[in-house]
Amino acid sequence: MPLPSEKEEVWRYTPIDALDLDAYAPAVLGPAAPAAGPLAEAFVAGLASDLPVRAAMVTTLDGAVRSVDRGRLDDRVVVGAVSAASEGALGQVLTGGDALVRLNDAFHPDAVVVDVPAGVVVEDPIVVVHWCGAAPETGAVAPASFPRTVVRLGRGASAGVVEVVAGMPEGRGLVVPVVELRAGEGARLSYVGLQVLGPSAWHIARMAAASDRDATLRTFTVGLGGAYDRSRTDAVAAGPGATTELRSAYLGTGEQVHDVRTLQDHAAPHTTSDLLCKGAVAGSSRSVYSGLIRVRRGAVRTEAFQTNNNLVLDPNAHADSVPNLDIEENDVRCSHASTVGPVDEDQRYYLESRGVPPERAEQLIVLGFFDDIVQRSPVPASVGRLQREVGIRLTEALHVGDGSHG
Amino acid sequence: MTDGHLLEVENLHATAGGGEVVRGVDLTVRSGEVHVIMGPNGSGKSTLAHALMGRPGTTVTEGSVRLDGVELVGLPAWRRARAGLFLALQQPIEVPGVLLDATMAEALAPLGAGPPDRGALSDRLRQEAAAIGFDERFLSRALNVDLSGGERKRNEVLQLGVLRPPFCVLDEIDSGLDVDAVRAVARRIESATGEWGLGVVAVTHFHRLLRELRADHVHVLVAGKVVASGGPELAEELEHTGYAAYASPT
Ligand SMILES: Nc1ncnc2c1ncn2[C@@H]1O[C@H](COP(=O)(O)OP(=O)(O)OP(=O)(O)O)[C@@H](O)[C@H]1O
Numbered sequence: 001m002p003l004p005s006e007k008e009e010v011w012r013y014t015p016i017d018a019l020d021l022d023a024y025a026p027a028v029l030g031p032a033a034p035a036a037g038p039l040a041e042a043f044v045a046g047l048a049s050d051l052p053v054r055a056a057m058v059t060t061l062d063g064a065v066r067s068v069d070r071g072r073l074d075d076r077v078v079v080g081a082v083s084a085a086s087e088g089a090l091g092q093v094l095t096g097g098d099a100l101v102r103l104n105d106a107f108h109p110d111a112v113v114v115d116v117p118a119g120v121v122v123e124d125p126i127v128v129v130h131w132c133g134a135a136p137e138t139g140a141v142a143p144a145s146f147p148r149t150v151v152r153l154g155r156g157a158s159a160g161v162v163e164v165v166a167g168m169p170e171g172r173g174l175v176v177p178v179v180e181l182r183a184g185e186g187a188r189l190s191y192v193g194l195q196v197l198g199p200s201a202w203h204i205a206r207m208a209a210a211s212d213r214d215a216t217l218r219t220f221t222v223g224l225g226g227a228y229d230r231s232r233t234d235a236v237a238a239g240p241g242a243t244t245e246l247r248s249a250y251l252g253t254g255e256q257v258h259d260v261r262t263l264q265d266h267a268a269p270h271t272t273s274d275l276l277c278k279g280a281v282a283g284s285s286r287s288v289y290s291g292l293i294r295v296r297r298g299a300v301r302t303e304a305f306q307t308n309n310n311l312v313l314d315p316n317a318h319a320d321s322v323p324n325l326d327i328e329e330n331d332v333r334c335s336h337a338s339t340v341g342p343v344d345e346d347q348r349y350y351l352e353s354r355g356v357p358p359e360r361a362e363q364l365i366v367l368g369f370f371d372d373i374v375q376r377s378p379v380p381a382s383v384g385r386l387q388r389e390v391g392i393r394l395t396e397a398l399h400v401g402d403g404s405h406g
Numbered sequence: 407m408t409d410g411h412l413l414e415v416e417n418l419h420a421t422a423g424g425g426e427v428v429r430g431v432d433l434t435v436r437s438g439e440v441h442v443i444m445g446p447n448g449s450g451k452s453t454l455a456h457a458l459m460g461r462p463g464t465t466v467t468e469g470s471v472r473l474d475g476v477e478l479v480g481l482p483a484w485r486r487a488r489a490g491l492f493l494a495l496q497q498p499i500e501v502p503g504v505l506l507d508a509t510m511a512e513a514l515a516p517l518g519a520g521p522p523d524r525g526a527l528s529d530r531l532r533q534e535a536a537a538i539g540f541d542e543r544f545l546s547r548a549l550n551v552d553l554s555g556g557e558r559k560r561n562e563v564l565q566l567g568v569l570r571p572p573f574c575v576l577d578e579i580d581s582g583l584d585v586d587a588v589r590a591v592a593r594r595i596e597s598a599t600g601e602w603g604l605g606v607v608a609v610t611h612f613h614r615l616l617r618e619l620r621a622d623h624v625h626v627l628v629a630g631k632v633v634a635s636g637g638p639e640l641a642e643e644l645e646h647t648g649y650a651a652y653a654s655p656t
């Protein structure tokens with residue numbers, strides 16, 4: 001199978017043609033694997049203290065499960081590395097897939113599985129952390145990492161997962177995560193994905209989600225790190241009455257490229273999907289959002305909404321927004337809206353007319369732009385950490401810290 | 407009562423959207439005074455307000471605005487605010503994710519210092535909210551987001567009370583307010599003229615506000631010029647005659 005190419009529509013506007021797989025090799029794992037290192041330990045400890053109330057925590061090194069802390073988790077819930085025997089759990093939601101998914105199929109060391117049986121309600125979040133970037137065998141190439149995650153909720157179950165991809169603080173690296181989410185009949189699945197890799201890493205993520213009859217599936221993916229950060233989310237409303245809420249946010253600084261692709265796939269009647277994607281680009285960074293709403297024949301009474309808002313903070317930054325509709329039914333309500341532009345002049349004037357200096361006004365508005373979406377994270381316990389991650393990068397992006405304001 | 411502040415507008419000309427909309431306005435406001443500006447739709451009242459506050463896109467082409475002798479024309483809006491001018495907008499702007507209390511903290515923060523004492527600020531916010539019947543739940547909401555038209559107007563008056571500037575321009579603060587709210591808001595403003603000597607320029611279409619505010623002066627703005635000035639009786643007259651008597655000056 002050939003590597004993806006920018007000529008394909010789903011890879012348009014991306015630097016994918018520059019991907020040279022020979023420059024990477026999977027990390028050395030298994031018994032010979034190196035210790036995770038102090039950076040990884042500090043990161044995990046920090047995350048643990050930011051999410052003090054949690055049901056369980058799984059840590060991996062490049063996708064190989066290192067620890068599973070079941071904390072206060074219900075015995076009936078399976079959390080941890082999936083055994084070879086139940087590898088059948090993979091590929092149930094994500095069918096097809098490109099060469100990169102195949103690479104993940106071949107190279108993921110473990111699959112982290114979260115299996116919540118019918119009727120079980122997990123109140124507190126389950127945290128999954130992938131620290132990436134252990135050195136490959138030959139030092140001449142950069143590390144490649146293939147985390148794999150499956151979250152499955154049985155009928156009427158409820159759970160929230162916070163998954164974090166971090167590491168590769170310096171130097172090049174490639175991370176290709178694949179995540180599958182399935183919300184069974186009437187289940188409530190909430191998922192937050194946070195990517196905070198180092199500035200030279202490439203992150204090419206694929207997520208597939210499916211919700212059965214009357215299920216509610218809510219996802220929020222936040223892309224902050226990496227040189228090239230791509231997340232593609234395909235969410236299918238598979239059963240009647242299913243509700244999908246997709247949220248994503250990205251912030252570009254320096255020369256970063258953020259690339260968000262979404263598919264709201266309505267395959268059953270009376271289904272609802274609501275997508276909100278907010279991004280800001282500063283410096284010479286770039287972003288592309290491309291989203292498709294597909295309503296299949298028979299999916300009557302579908303309601304599907306898609307909104308993409310982009311703030312362009314510097315003259316050399318650029319954002320593309322490409323919404324698409326593919327509707328095969330008549331009795332549906334669908335809409336999409338997108339905006340690309342600088343900070344709103346009226347908003348800035350309003351704050352300035354109260355006496356707020358212009359740089360501070362801009363910072364407040366951009367922080368508020370993100371806060372508006374972060375505050376509504378499907379896993380409320382993640383809000384504080386997300387706010388901090390966004391805040392730190394915004395401070396860099398907006399060149400604040402001139403000393404005039406704390 | 408602190409008084410002795412002076413706002414002087416002299417021969418002010420301003421353009422908006424390419425055309426001259428404010429065409430030579432003179433106005434002198436002292437601490438504690440209430441001036442009301444009336445005039446037909448499109449006569450330039452809001453443009454005058456924005457020209458005073460320094461909205462980008464509203465360009466002053468001639469004339470001056472001095473606050474205690476300091477020339478405001480040429481200063482950015484935030485400098486004018488810090489010099490002592492406040493504008494309550496005819497249409498307050500929604501700023502998603504930016505909270506009212508946090509904004510007030512920023513607005514009150516002296517340059518180069520951190521925000522003021524949280525406790526004192528939050529007491530002040532609550533006091534001001536109570537004075538005008540503004541729901542306390544709105545205090546830690548994003549600015550004007552999910553607020554009704556009338557709630558937005560109250561929000562402007564609340565901010566005025568928190569910031570306590572020497573002068574304010576109120577652009578149709580009464581439109582969109584229910585009868586009780588007009589009274590509550592007007593009383594708050596009227597008492598501020600005594601409390602800290604607030605000088606008021608209130609744009610309105612309604613005689614009612616004028617009475618509630620106990621206006622000292624009424625100015626009629628037609629086609630960007632003040633065509634008549636007088637006491638409250640002038641507004642009374644307008645109620646009957648309308649603006650027809652004031653042919654557009656050329
Ligand atoms: N940005 C702009 N671009 C083009 N025209 C403008 C702009 N701002 C104001 N105008 C025009 O200037 C004139 C005065 O507008 P302004 O908003 O000041 O009126 P107003 O007296 O406040 O009216 P109202 O009583 O309806 O609030 C109007 O004809 C308006 O269309």
Ligand SMILES: [Mg+2]
Nearest residue numbers: 451452453496
């Ligand atoms: Mg007006």
